Amino acid sequence: MQFHHHGYVSGDPRVEPAAGVGIDRPTELPDEVDVLIVGSGPAGMVAAAQLAQFPDVTTRLVERRGGRLEIGQADGIQARSVETFQAFGFAERIIAEAFRITEMAFWKPDPENHANIHRAAVTPDDPTGISEFPHLIVNQARVLDYFAEYARNSPGRIVPDYGWEFVGLEIAQPGPDGELPEHPVMVTLERATGVGVGAGDASHAVALDGELTGERRTVRAKFVVGADGARSKVRESIGAQHVGAQSFHAWGVMDTLAVTDFPDIRTKCSIQSEAGNILLIPREGGQLFRMYVDLGEVAEDDRGAVRKTTLDQVIAKANDILHPYTLDVRNVPWHSVYEVGHRVTDRFDDVPVEEQGSRTPRVFITGDACHTHSAKAGQGMNVSMQDGWNIGWKLGHVLDGRAPEALLETYHAERHVVAKELIAFDREWSRLMATKPEDLGDPAELEEFYVRTFEFPAGFMTQYEPSMIVGSQEHQELATGFPVGKRFKSAPVERVCDGNPVHLGHHHRADGRWRIYAFADRAPSRADASALASWAAWLAEASDSPLVAHAPADGGFDDVFDVKVVYQQPHGEVDLMEAPAVFRPATGPFGLTDYEKVYATDPAHDIFEERGLSRDGVVVVVRPDHYVAQVLPLSATGELAEFFRGALRAH
Amino acid sequence: MQFHHHGYVSGDPRVEPAAGVGIDRPTELPDEVDVLIVGSGPAGMVAAAQLAQFPDVTTRLVERRGGRLEIGQADGIQARSVETFQAFGFAERIIAEAFRITEMAFWKPDPENHANIHRAAVTPDDPTGISEFPHLIVNQARVLDYFAEYARNSPGRIVPDYGWEFVGLEIAQPGPDGELPEHPVMVTLERATGVGVGAGDASHAVALDGELTGERRTVRAKFVVGADGARSKVRESIGAQHVGAQSFHAWGVMDTLAVTDFPDIRTKCSIQSEAGNILLIPREGGQLFRMYVDLGEVAEDDRGAVRKTTLDQVIAKANDILHPYTLDVRNVPWHSVYEVGHRVTDRFDDVPVEEQGSRTPRVFITGDACHTHSAKAGQGMNVSMQDGWNIGWKLGHVLDGRAPEALLETYHAERHVVAKELIAFDREWSRLMATKPEDLGDPAELEEFYVRTFEFPAGFMTQYEPSMIVGSQEHQELATGFPVGKRFKSAPVERVCDGNPVHLGHHHRADGRWRIYAFADRAPSRADASALASWAAWLAEASDSPLVAHAPADGGFDDVFDVKVVYQQPHGEVDLMEAPAVFRPATGPFGLTDYEKVYATDPAHDIFEERGLSRDGVVVVVRPDHYVAQVLPLSATGELAEFFRGALRAH
Numbered sequence A, B: 001m002q003f004h005h006h007g008y009v010s011g012d013p014r015v016e017p018a019a020g021v022g023i024d025r026p027t028e029l030p031d032e033v034d035v036l037i038v039g040s041g042p043a044g045m046v047a048a049a050q051l052a053q054f055p056d057v058t059t060r061l062v063e064r065r066g067g068r069l070e071i072g073q074a075d076g077i078q079a080r081s082v083e084t085f086q087a088f089g090f091a092e093r094i095i096a097e098a099f100r101i102t103e104m105a106f107w108k109p110d111p112e113n114h115a116n117i118h119r120a121a122v123t124p125d126d127p128t129g130i131s132e133f134p135h136l137i138v139n140q141a142r143v144l145d146y147f148a149e150y151a152r153n154s155p156g157r158i159v160p161d162y163g164w165e166f167v168g169l170e171i172a173q174p175g176p177d178g179e180l181p182e183h184p185v186m187v188t189l190e191r192a193t194g195v196g197v198g199a200g201d202a203s204h205a206v207a208l209d210g211e212l213t214g215e216r217r218t219v220r221a222k223f224v225v226g227a228d229g230a231r232s233k234v235r236e237s238i239g240a241q242h243v244g245a246q247s248f249h250a251w252g253v254m255d256t257l258a259v260t261d262f263p264d265i266r267t268k269c270s271i272q273s274e275a276g277n278i279l280l281i282p283r284e285g286g287q288l289f290r291m292y293v294d295l296g297e298v299a300e301d302d303r304g305a306v307r308k309t310t311l312d313q314v315i316a317k318a319n320d321i322l323h324p325y326t327l328d329v330r331n332v333p334w335h336s337v338y339e340v341g342h343r344v345t346d347r348f349d350d351v352p353v354e355e356q357g358s359r360t361p362r363v364f365i366t367g368d369a370c371h372t373h374s375a376k377a378g379q380g381m382n383v384s385m386q387d388g389w390n391i392g393w394k395l396g397h398v399l400d401g402r403a404p405e406a407l408l409e410t411y412h413a414e415r416h417v418v419a420k421e422l423i424a425f426d427r428e429w430s431r432l433m434a435t436k437p438e439d440l441g442d443p444a445e446l447e448e449f450y451v452r453t454f455e456f457p458a459g460f461m462t463q464y465e466p467s468m469i470v471g472s473q474e475h476q477e478l479a480t481g482f483p484v485g486k487r488f489k490s491a492p493v494e495r496v497c498d499g500n501p502v503h504l505g506h507h508h509r510a511d512g513r514w515r516i517y518a519f520a521d522r523a524p525s526r527a528d529a530s531a532l533a534s535w536a537a538w539l540a541e542a543s544d545s546p547l548v549a550h551a552p553a554d555g556g557f558d559d560v561f562d563v564k565v566v567y568q569q570p571h572g573e574v575d576l577m578e579a580p581a582v583f584r585p586a587t588g589p590f591g592l593t594d595y596e597k598v599y600a601t602d603p604a605h606d607i608f609e610e611r612g613l614s615r616d617g618v619v620v621v622v623r624p625d626h627y628v629a630q631v632l633p634l635s636a637t638g639e640l641a642e643f644f645r646g647a648l649r650a651h
């Protein structure tokens, strides 16, 4: 955590100084905004948290509920999301309160007595060490609390506007001069009752069931982010089609406090018995657990009948499935019948497929508004957060003038593919879980699929295609462990200034900056001439260097680019003061030196070995949302310059 | 973290439900209290945080400042304190914001040119891995914030009463019947001005320099804790003598933001040059550092002259010492001339030495009020916190009826010895640091002393003598890694219910409970008969078992004792439901089972090997403040019973 460099911070350093529109932010929703986010679920809240780091952008988030989410909905947190929490500054806190999954048990009918279940297999949860972060379970409400806190404590000081329902929107057509008005999206909102005590302060607002009051108003926005869930009205308003199987699958979900003799009650379990299927998820706090009791496919003519399944029926069914074990339920703080189909929306913004590329999208849909799937793979909240982050930084870059508007077209291009892959994975996983063991080709097929495909539900299979913000794989062999288009997988290094062992990726913050890592050639820091030194000199001074071309002329490139070096030597052999000056930029009003840009190799975990980095040096470019954008040799300065000419505007 | 077992907790689980006097706690200081703490420094704040876990005890803390400490004072956090933070639930948060020390550099005159300094040695900071927690640097203000938060979020809901100065006290004499009044200590307080906005809520109160207003009042207390710092009026009021060298040593201390070419500016350094000595401490946030510039011994007739040393003089001297490096100071948010002598008070409570044992002490002094020493070993805040914790749980136990009043006599007995050892250590360390390198027997004597004695400043040398709460070392060979009287050194284990790898000691909370660990004999959990099973049966049912003798008869022993078992097998071989019932107690209003008391051995870090535990099993008893109280064979039930007959009252 870096602070004090703008002057002494006496209180919690997580509270950043307000800036721009965050200073004297109006409590009341204004008539004109840059970005209007609809919905305070994971997708909307992450977009708001990211945009709060762009204090020159006026962002508001409307939510029809009267206050914070209190209970229920999703709870599975894949490791990719915990990496995200790290970037938003609360990983260590949520890890401390969450449940951690380290293995999964598979229970099946006992071959010796089919009426009973028995433990058939136990598999480790992250067999390949795909992330240094754990796989967690914690209620969605707490995840949202932390993002809300981040939004509130960031320079933009964003706090949700509770009690406003999105009713519809209209996008202005270009005038006779071919120009759009500055705020072309006209959004109609309706006041909902039920705003709780202290609404406007996310930490205290209390959710009450809101009713529409008839009081309407219009807000004009440059851009709208629809994060309003599966029944999205924003989706409807842009005429996007939600496509996919009409068939729904229903689950009785209950968050349960119970006494039981089932020995794996604190282990994630898939339980298949003659009487049906259960997915058991232990929850945070040591006692609570969630059970998804399979209620089967819902017939098209069901007309909500399945939703009438009572809690007692779900409990009775759970007991049948668990036989010979019993579940003495003492308290069920939340339950629901969760019906869900596999669906993806045809497009994630307001530009019809055939017009893509011809105009800038103005309205985006994210999260459940554009893809829904079963709870089995634990994806809903996670994929939605990545949607929100993706659109969040892109809007920030376009609105503060850093990037061309074309950047916004990459949102659909990138996230639509992810959603389609997700649905395909979820279909297969759901099919396997619903198949009777005796009908599987190999009885171990389910657990094998789980282990084999672990990278997917953990959130690490996403690999973006080449675009204006993802380069080619031409030089991939120089950094085999940082595949272009995939998320930057952190590795341990040593910080030179203080000898601290740190994780390189844990210093990525959700601050909207591009990151440029120079992994040095063999020469030590004090060498007069080296490939690294030449590259660094180019970066600092050449007219086509991104630091010169795309950052303020007064040398303040550090607000746009985070440039770091990693030497091949251990920290005792690297001389901080000999590293090129570009790695020791001046920072803050006192012109202090940032010492935390120069790294060394941890002999116990050599990052060059662990990530397959060329000993001749290599440059790795990382996007604001952690994805590897480019891998280049130190000599390829022209290609580096060209890459950023595509991604950023000239200053 | 355990929660939800009393019903669903929607918000931050760190906020515990209010209970007892914490429900409707009056904002105004009442006329009668159980415990009155004077001073909100580390000692007083920790005592308050601990007592907030005893909601049947009315505790108030008066502080003459108008609000929270904002800046300055101590910043060194030894690993023992981080263990303490873990027990108070904020270790992971403060670690994330603090600076971490991993090594120390020793700079000395360059033998080739005495006018210059050069780096003579670098030593690792924790060469022996004495704790799994790091050695940190963070401002005292933040440490106090976290303890204040804990006090406020604990069942007793304690918030400091800012703006009250302690003026004096009188202790009532026994009446003709030999009885003392219930609240025998009459304390006179005077209102100080300058209470800031929102005082009464530690998170918002702002410290203003207070002036006395003349408005006085009396508060009657059962016990008073003097935590009012080096010039303690509480110490004065009980007539205790502050003894020790009259000579003081002065340091110019400055928290500095600067530009420099000194390469170790982010490393803890001892710098000895021809021009004098500096102790350099990097601080949290990446930029700030603290320099202690040696101003030498203060003559007895100095009359405050040293305190007139200006900041410019300190900066000039620092530049002289650092030659050939320079320090271009840009901002100094805090500086002070810190004068300190090596002193210990003759007694830590109001009972004169010759009367010890004849009556219950009523007034205690803690922290700087009873011992002061140099900043060089970074001890001030750390030792004070342990004082506060020690008296805190003891007062809680006596006042809620769990323990006999004699327990309070162990406060002086235990902490006075620690203070004396500390002074002796500090003298030696100060002497070495002040000695010119050429005058040392061996030029490496300083760094060798640092490495050799590392356990001391890290806070782990404390070993309490046998008493009513520390047993004998008779059976020490059964658990050589848990020395009786020293703090319980945690080790990794596996939690059986969920297979999570956890640190056994990290589940110690500052909840006032005694902990009883049964390390099992070789038999597996499902064995019908074993030494462990017999011991567990005795513990659950025998009339002399502490669980029966010293806990409520309705079986709620879990509020008084935390009883855990660790098996020798890995978790896959331990059957949770076969472990004796005493390790699966019922908890909370729903009678749920606590699953987190049964542990297994982590094959990668066998706790039996790492802590030298007998394979025939062993019982380890740990005090509420983490100190190992007793090591016993599983067969020694009589001795276990006897031990607790001394430490606790019969129920």
Ligand SMILES: Cc1cc2nc3c(=O)[nH]c(=O)nc-3n(C[C@H](O)[C@H](O)[C@H](O)COP(=O)(O)OP(=O)(O)OC[C@H]3O[C@@H](n4cnc5c(N)ncnc54)[C@H](O)[C@@H]3O)c2cc1C
Pocket (backbone or CB within 6 Å): A038, A039, A040, A041, A042, A043, A044, A062, A063, A064, A065, A072, A073, A074, A075, A076, A140, A164, A165, A166, A167, A227, A228, A229, A230, A232, A233, A253, A336, A338, A366, A367, A368, A369, A374, A375, A378, A379, A380, A381, A384
């Ligand atoms: C009742 C329920 C139960 C669920 N159970 C599970 C589960 O058991 N397991 C699982 O993995 N996932 C579950 N999910 C799905 C999971 O919560 C979602 O995948 C995830 O929350 C998607 O995030 P999101 O931000 O896209 O949408 P959501 O979290 O749905 O957030 C949408 C937000 O928009 C608000 N909103 C909606 N319409 C409007 C409007 N017109 N105007 C203003 N605000 C509006 C809503 O109040 C809500 O706060 C459940 C979802 C729901 C709704």
Ligand SMILES: Cc1cc2nc3c(=O)[nH]c(=O)nc-3n(C[C@H](O)[C@H](O)[C@H](O)COP(=O)(O)OP(=O)(O)OC[C@H]3O[C@@H](n4cnc5c(N)ncnc54)[C@H](O)[C@@H]3O)c2cc1C
Pocket (backbone or CB within 6 Å): B038, B039, B040, B041, B042, B043, B044, B062, B063, B064, B065, B072, B073, B074, B075, B076, B140, B164, B165, B166, B167, B227, B228, B229, B230, B232, B233, B253, B336, B338, B366, B367, B368, B369, B374, B375, B378, B379, B380, B381, B384
């Ligand atoms: C100005 C200053 C600078 C210091 N600098 C360093 C340093 O550089 N390095 C280092 O290691 N240590 C330093 N220390 C020492 C370190 O802060 C202490 O060792 C540590 O704070 C001791 O904790 P404590 O709780 O015993 O006392 P303190 O932290 O001193 O707390 C005492 C509290 O009691 C209050 N108080 C005092 N008298 C009364 C009264 N009559 N009525 C009500 N309230 C009262 C005070 O306002 C204060 O809040 C410094 C201390 C001071 C005061």
